[in-house]
Amino acid sequence: MTEFINVGKRIPKSDAQEKVTGKAIYIQDLKIPGMLWGKILYSHHPHARILNIDTSEAEKLPGVKAVLTGYNIPTIKFGFYKDNTPLKSNKVCSYRDEVAAVAAIDPDIAEEAINLIKVEYELLPPVFDPEEAMKEGAPLIHEDHLGGKEKKPTNILNIPWKLVAGDVEEGRKNSDYVAENRFKVTWVTHCCMGTSGCIAQFDPRDNLTIYSNTQIPSLAQRDFTEALSAMGLQGKKVRLIKATIGGAFGSKLDTYPYEYIAILLAHRTRKPVKIIFSREEEFFATSPRQAAIIDIAQGCKKDGTLTFRDVRMVLDNGAYTSWGATTPSVMMMPISSLYKVPHVRYVAKCVYTNNTYSQAFRGYGNPQATFAIESQIDSLAEMAGIDPLDFRLRNANTPGEVTPQRFKVGTCGLRECIDAVAQRLDWRQNRGKRDGRGVGMASLIHVGGGARVYKSDGCGTIIKVDDFGTVNVITGATDMGQGADTVIAQIVAEELGVRIQDVVVTHTDTDICPWDVGAHASRTTFVAGNSAKMAAKKVKEQLLEVASRSLGEVPENLEIRDRMVFSKIDPEKKSPLGKVLRAAHYTTGGKMVMAEYFYDPPNENLDKEFKGNLSVTYAYGTHGVEVEVDKTTGQVNILKYIAAHDVGRAVNPMLLEGQVYGGAAMGIGYALMEQLVLNNGKVINPDFRDYKILTASDIPTIEAITIETDDPFGPFGAKGIGEPGLVPTAPAIANAIYDAIGVRIKDLPITPEKILAALKGKDSK
Amino acid sequence: MKQTVQFKLNGESIQIEVEPHLSLLQVIREKLELTGTKEGCGMGECGACTVLVDGKAINSCLFPILEVEGKSVTTIEGLIEADGTLHPLQRSFVENGAVQCGFCTPGMVLSAKALLDQHPKPTEKQIRLAISGNLCRCTGYIQIIRAIQAASEQ
Numbered sequence: 001m002t003e004f005i006n007v008g009k010r011i012p013k014s015d016a017q018e019k020v021t022g023k024a025i026y027i028q029d030l031k032i033p034g035m036l037w038g039k040i041l042y043s044h045h046p047h048a049r050i051l052n053i054d055t056s057e058a059e060k061l062p063g064v065k066a067v068l069t070g071y072n073i074p075t076i077k078f079g080f081y082k083d084n085t086p087l088k089s090n091k092v093c094s095y096r097d098e099v100a101a102v103a104a105i106d107p108d109i110a111e112e113a114i115n116l117i118k119v120e121y122e123l124l125p126p127v128f129d130p131e132e133a134m135k136e137g138a139p140l141i142h143e144d145h146l147g148g149k150e151k152k153p154t155n156i157l158n159i160p161w162k163l164v165a166g167d168v169e170e171g172r173k174n175s176d177y178v179a180e181n182r183f184k185v186t187w188v189t190h191c192c193m194g195t196s197g198c199i200a201q202f203d204p205r206d207n208l209t210i211y212s213n214t215q216i217p218s219l220a221q222r223d224f225t226e227a228l229s230a231m232g233l234q235g236k237k238v239r240l241i242k243a244t245i246g247g248a249f250g251s252k253l254d255t256y257p258y259e260y261i262a263i264l265l266a267h268r269t270r271k272p273v274k275i276i277f278s279r280e281e282e283f284f285a286t287s288p289r290q291a292a293i294i295d296i297a298q299g300c301k302k303d304g305t306l307t308f309r310d311v312r313m314v315l316d317n318g319a320y321t322s323w324g325a326t327t328p329s330v331m332m333m334p335i336s337s338l339y340k341v342p343h344v345r346y347v348a349k350c351v352y353t354n355n356t357y358s359q360a361f362r363g364y365g366n367p368q369a370t371f372a373i374e375s376q377i378d379s380l381a382e383m384a385g386i387d388p389l390d391f392r393l394r395n396a397n398t399p400g401e402v403t404p405q406r407f408k409v410g411t412c413g414l415r416e417c418i419d420a421v422a423q424r425l426d427w428r429q430n431r432g433k434r435d436g437r438g439v440g441m442a443s444l445i446h447v448g449g450g451a452r453v454y455k456s457d458g459c460g461t462i463i464k465v466d467d468f469g470t471v472n473v474i475t476g477a478t479d480m481g482q483g484a485d486t487v488i489a490q491i492v493a494e495e496l497g498v499r500i501q502d503v504v505v506t507h508t509d510t511d512i513c514p515w516d517v518g519a520h521a522s523r524t525t526f527v528a529g530n531s532a533k534m535a536a537k538k539v540k541e542q543l544l545e546v547a548s549r550s551l552g553e554v555p556e557n558l559e560i561r562d563r564m565v566f567s568k569i570d571p572e573k574k575s576p577l578g579k580v581l582r583a584a585h586y587t588t589g590g591k592m593v594m595a596e597y598f599y600d601p602p603n604e605n606l607d608k609e610f611k612g613n614l615s616v617t618y619a620y621g622t623h624g625v626e627v628e629v630d631k632t633t634g635q636v637n638i639l640k641y642i643a644a645h646d647v648g649r650a651v652n653p654m655l656l657e658g659q660v661y662g663g664a665a666m667g668i669g670y671a672l673m674e675q676l677v678l679n680n681g682k683v684i685n686p687d688f689r690d691y692k693i694l695t696a697s698d699i700p701t702i703e704a705i706t707i708e709t710d711d712p713f714g715p716f717g718a719k720g721i722g723e724p725g726l727v728p729t730a731p732a733i734a735n736a737i738y739d740a741i742g743v744r745i746k747d748l749p750i751t752p753e754k755i756l757a758a759l760k761g762k763d764s765k
Numbered sequence: 766m767k768q769t770v771q772f773k774l775n776g777e778s779i780q781i782e783v784e785p786h787l788s789l790l791q792v793i794r795e796k797l798e799l800t801g802t803k804e805g806c807g808m809g810e811c812g813a814c815t816v817l818v819d820g821k822a823i824n825s826c827l828f829p830i831l832e833v834e835g836k837s838v839t840t841i842e843g844l845i846e847a848d849g850t851l852h853p854l855q856r857s858f859v860e861n862g863a864v865q866c867g868f869c870t871p872g873m874v875l876s877a878k879a880l881l882d883q884h885p886k887p888t889e890k891q892i893r894l895a896i897s898g899n900l901c902r903c904t905g906y907i908q909i910i911r912a913i914q915a916a917s918e919q
Contacts, residue, residue: 012859019867020855020874022801022841029800191902193805193813193868246803246868247902279806481866481903654862658904662865665905688810688900696906697897 005561006493006500007716010654014485014505015244024244027197027213028276035199036065038265038275039110040258041100041117042285043092046128046354046681047139048121050091053100057116063109066268067117069100073264076230078223078255081157081321083142084357086260091124093141093319094354095682096285098257103265103273127155128681130316130351131293141319141352157317161328161348163336163610165404171308171343175299177383182295183372184747187288187676188669190361191693194246196286197276198259200266207237208263213245215252215478216518221510223255227263240510248480249666250360251286253520254322258285283686287359288676290324291316294372298341304386304394308343311335311372317350318357325350327365329453332610334369334727336405337618338445339377339395344404354681360520362663363723366446367670367730371748374442374731378738387431388735389422392443397620406611407618411709411719413646414443414620420644420705421624434742436631437639440735441624442728448619448648448711448719450523450601458600459528460514461535463492465543465593467585469563469577471498473505473535476516477528482722483655484524488532490651491715495536496543497560498577514596522619522720525651529715531599538595543577546584546591551575601713616713621645621724623664623732629740631759634752636672636737638700645704648711648719656721660704663725665694671730675749772833775843783830790814790825793840801841801871805900812899815872816840822879824898841871844878854878854916861912865903873899877913886917 018024055067070089078084088097100117104110127133133141133155140153147154172178199211208228214220217240224238245252258275265273277285293314299307317325328348335346381391396418401409421427421441430439450457462474473492479485489503507513516528544555547565551558551573559568566574584591604612626640643660650656673692677685685691710717730748738744743758767782774797783792790807793799793816802825805813809824816825817839844852851859854874864870873896880887880895887895892913893906901909 010862012862013864015867016859016864017851017855019864019870020841020851020858021845022799022871024867025800026803026868028804191900193811193866193900193902194803195805245866247866249902279808279811483865654908658862658865658908661905661907662903663905666902687808688806689808693900693902694905695897695900696893696910699893699906702905702907 006490007651013483026194026246027243030243032272035272035274036103037107037110038103038262038273039114040098041114043095043097043099045121046095047124047126048092051120051122054118058113061113063105064113066103066265074231076227079321080323084320086257096356101261103269126354128353130314130353133351133353155352157350163332163346166343168308168310168343168345172299175307176302178299179376179380180297181376184293185368186291188674189288189676190249190251192247195277195282198262199272199274200262201272202266206233209239211241213252215248217510218515220255227260242508245480249362253360280686284683287322287357289361290358292368296372296376298376298380300380300384304384304391306341306395309341311346313348315350317352318355320357322357322359324358331365331369334373334445337403337407355678363727366727370727371730375734378735389427392418408613410617411711413707413709416707417622417644421622421642424642425624436740437628438736438740439626440732440739442731443622444724444727446619446724447521447615449615449617449713450527451521451614452603452605454517457603458598459516459531460598461531462596463535463539467582471503474513475507475528476514477507477524478519479507487525487651491529491533492536495533496540522722525718526714526720531597533715535595535597542593547580550583617711617719619719619724623728625732625736627736627740634755641700641702643704646707646709647721648714649708649717650706651718657704659721660725661702664702664729665699667726667729669693671733673749770834773837785831787830788826789828789830792830799840799842803868813869813872815875817875822876853919857912857916861908863909863912869901881917
């Protein structure tokens with residue numbers, strides 16, 4: 001095996017020193033001279049007609065510079081379905097609807113002004129249950145939204161998610177055992193420690209600079225450019241600058257009303273306008289993981305061979321449409337391709353309700369679908385009288401397989417992951433005792449080489465080398481704490497033969513950085529990494545070409561290491577890298593060493609039937625848990641947590657483990673305690689007192705096991721690992737609870753109350 | 766009506782005029798422009814605003830500014846040495862992968878410092894307890910706990 005110098009090393013995150021010293025600048029910390037503060041007035045009702053908005057008192061308040069409503073701004077439509085607007089006119093469809101906005105000289109005055117705005121509403125009947133909202137005669141969230149064959153008003157979105165492969169009825173007929181269940185998953189939210197915010201500023205020529213937290217700089221730039229056009233500012237430019245991002249996890253994969261409001265306020269006042277969310281706003285006015293009702297059936301033969309999988313889902317879309325409505329495209333992945341299953345059907349409907357609208361959240365639908373699939377796999381194994389471990393091994397994916405969705409399985413370490421977890425849990429010893437202690441496992445498949453969601457799945461890199469041998473890597477990628485900055489630096493350092501400390505990664509400014517589709521689908525290490533690696537290869541060729549002239553040696557015989565270029569055959573021929581660069585610059589007819597590369601992986605768009613090889617490689621993993629359940633309190637105590645992942649190659653094992661630990665911690669929260677509670681559409685727990693996330697006292701010891709399958713397409717063999725860490729967590733825990741006490745909880749989170757109620761029901765039987 | 770308050774900030778005596786209703790966090794971040802201390806919730810629930818007052822870790826968002834009169838306040842900016850050397854805890858956080866998005870980091874480091882100043886060789890349980898008021902959404906705390914352990918072993 002090749003010996004690497006930078007790849008595979010536990011190199012600290014590039015900006016860790018800035019962060020431990022408090023020097024990193026987040027959006028909260030940014031100030032621009034003359035800056036105003038924006039504040040938003042939200043709806044007081046889940047569904048109501050706006051009769052009148054009186055802003056006169058707010059406008060009179062000293063220090064207020066602008067008051068906007070849906071009635072005094074241009075029409076801007078945005079979102080995946082173009083059904084959202086920055087400020088609502090005519091009617092409000094949820095409690096988080098933006099009704100008015102203020103810009104003032106300080107945040108207190110802005111807040112006071114918001115409280116002076118009077119809105120008259122006429123209440124409309126609301127609907128909060130997506131199954132109710134689907135019925136004929138249900139209140140319509142958007143009256144002009146037509147659907148179905150007759151083009152009638154409906155709350156069901158015109159996104160017909162349907163995947164059919166094989167014949168599930170045939171599969172069902174050939175099954176010896178069939179399990180059928182309904183699972184429910186609810187809203188959970190990202191809880192980024194840094195709340196949302198932005199600063200919008202126009203130059204005298206009406207070009208916009210927006211300081212943002214986004215994960216999608218290039219796509220957000222396009223969204224805002226469209227908004228400028230709607231404002232009558234056609235042809236004007238948008239520059240997007242990212243501050244240090246205080247956590248994202250998918251929350252920043254779209255553009256939001258507050259950003260458009262900041263832009264509108266900045267344009268109206270001709271001053272920079274900053275909007276920062278309070279923690280309460282972060283809870284109720286950002287978009288959570290979607291709630292879903294999942295009806296699932298799976299069958300198997302006597303020997304445990306899976307025969308079919310049939311899934312129907314209703315997703316609560318909320319009142320507007322973000323990328324949450326497209327999560328079924330990712331749910332299809334585990335439904336069609338987690339384990340070998342010959343016949344598959346999946347139908348999903350996204351339904352408007354008067355609830356908060358949902359969005360991307362780490363895993364992008366995969367955790368919801370995997371919770372249902374993997375919980376039920378255990379039920380099916382039990383029906384067949386087979387150890388769930390053997391059941392999984394029998395059906396595990398293998399290299400060379402083509403799945404019903406036409407995914408081509410390349411490297412696949414799923415069996416190794418299952419084996420590793422079983423071994424670490426001492427599975428055969430500890431399983432099946434029903435003595436209050438139990439073990440459970442669940443696996444995952446996720447895209448490992450990006451995913452062609454858009455026409456392009458590309459990322460650009462520019463690399464230049466300065467007079468002193470410093471390598472500037474300018475990437476389209478986004479670092480939001482996950483370590484893209486560091487991993488890209490390691491890949492470039494490895495490819496070029498330079499020291500990691502000589503590589504500087506810039507990723508924050510759309511005026512400088514090349515195009516990228518965004519930090520989604522666990523794609524950055526793979527796509528941005530490959531892009532950087534190939535740009536580095538080109539730069540190296542140029543460097544060696546330049547050095548060959550000054551050293552009188554053919555490029556093929558030259559190598560770079562430790563800031564020196566040297567001949568592999570004649571040790572006398574060597575020169576410091578900086579000197580080679582200076583020679584190239586200070587020469588008549590000189591040369592600049594710089595290269596670019598745009599890498600777009602050979603991933604396929606899904607076709608009309610939602611089939612195709614979405615990703616050139618897939619990531620696999622298995623989580624295993626040992627729990628102890630207190631039957632008197634319903635409390636679940638995690639005794640052991642094993643997370644095994646096929647990562648292709650760990651470019652930076654320390655950062656990779658951080659992704660796994662952090663993912664598993666989020667997953668444990670998803671399984672056991674997290675829930676955004678909506679009472680008639682209103683978030684009633686918008687704070688950390690009532691929305692519990694794990695603390696340092698709660699977190700169990702997590703053991704991360706890395707299975708390296710050295711993927712031929714990955715940069716130095718790597719696959720994506722950002723999302724997988726939380727995908728199988730909830731079903732692994734649910735399965736362990738079942739093993740411990742014999743009750744199966746099918747709706748998340750698995751709270752002590754639900755466990756006690758289930759135990760009571762079991763006893764009464 | 767502004768009032769004068771005198772206290773030690775990162776070893777230096779300061780005297781400033783402030784509106785008495787302000788929190789220590791507001792004064793640190795907005796008047797003194799030390800933005801290393803973060804506001805994550807403003808309600809004492811997340812710990813991002815943790816600073817040390819007379820060596821004890823407190824939520825500065827809840828701490829009335831007048832209460833610091835005559836006391837000694839340490840923020841994250843006060844940990845680094847004059848020559849730029851990182852505090853051993855800061856170095857340990859860097860080296861152990863305890864930092865991802867970094868928003869919780871300053872508060873986390875200061876809670877850890879308060880612990881180690883009092884218990885130089887804490888148990889894992891003591892470490893977990895000491896930082897249980899500091900929420901982190903990125904790391905799952907594992908590498909933070911390790912970083913504090915490693916720093917305590919130096």
